[in-house]
Amino acid sequence: MTTNSTSHEDAHEAHHGHSHGHEAGHGSLKSYVTGFVLSVILTAIPFWLVMGDVLDSKVATVAAIMIIGAIQIVVHMVYFLHMNTKSEGGWTVMALIFTIIIVAIALIGSLWVMHHLNTNMMVMSPEMMKNLP
């Protein structure tokens, strides 16, 4: 066991000597456990809200689900994916911001366009409904 552990330490040192500069990718036990506990809480709340029918208003429930979901995504990014503004000289954050912008355009744009398409559709009369294929 002792020989084993020394060889492991050697490998460890060799690894660190070889690849300085990407420590940002590594977490500690504390950060993983913190992230896990936070995600469990942030998962349990929306499930409890929906399964227990806690809030009377549907809009409030949906808003709570979306806000808590967004917070949980940030928690995962920070504690599990170890995102920070310094990793890779800031390029991961740049790529992330760019992606968020594109995702926002795709989501909001689709919903906006399709909503207007729906509201501008001709209202269907019962007679027309009967003649549907």
Add this chain to the structure above:
Amino acid sequence: MSNIQSQSAEKPQFYLEEDHHPEGSTNLGFWLYLMSDCLIFATLFATYAVLGRNYAAGPSPADLFDLKLVAINTAMLLFSSITYGFAMLQMERGAKQETLFWLGITGLFGLAFLGIELYEFHHMILEGATPQRSAFLSAFFTLVGTHGLHVTFGLIWLVTLMVQVSKHGLIAENRRRLMCLSMFWHFLDVVWIGVFSVVYLMGVVG
């Protein structure tokens, strides 16, 4: 003549300036892949957001979804995320057997997730809620199925890496591969947050 010599003596200076990190560029490249994967899921989420309420007089989310099952599924994926984190911590310590053990546990949680998801799909299809039934169900199966396919390939990757690590140990190449899979696996968990929030919870709320 002396002029040429001094030129050739200066030449190597060009090449010594740059300090290159091959591992760092792999991480950034893999991150860019994940961002592009994000765009695939964004289009599928947009499709679901647009079509998710077109039931064609068929079943609605409230009729189909069993939130207890979804909660168990979410727990499986969350557990697999933290066990993968433990595997990475053991990898940093250089403990091969412990790394393999936690990778194995991660694989089992991933397999449980897939099993529950396939059971849910099977159950829905038996009830007649097939992808052909309505636009809502087409969008549902495409979005959730794409996520499930990602998990499947993640599991194949995980098993491959377990074989690699057990054969060659925790060499630099395997550490790099484990780091990439770690990012992929946690990314899938992030996508699942969107899936259970938008598809399951908001679907049942109505």
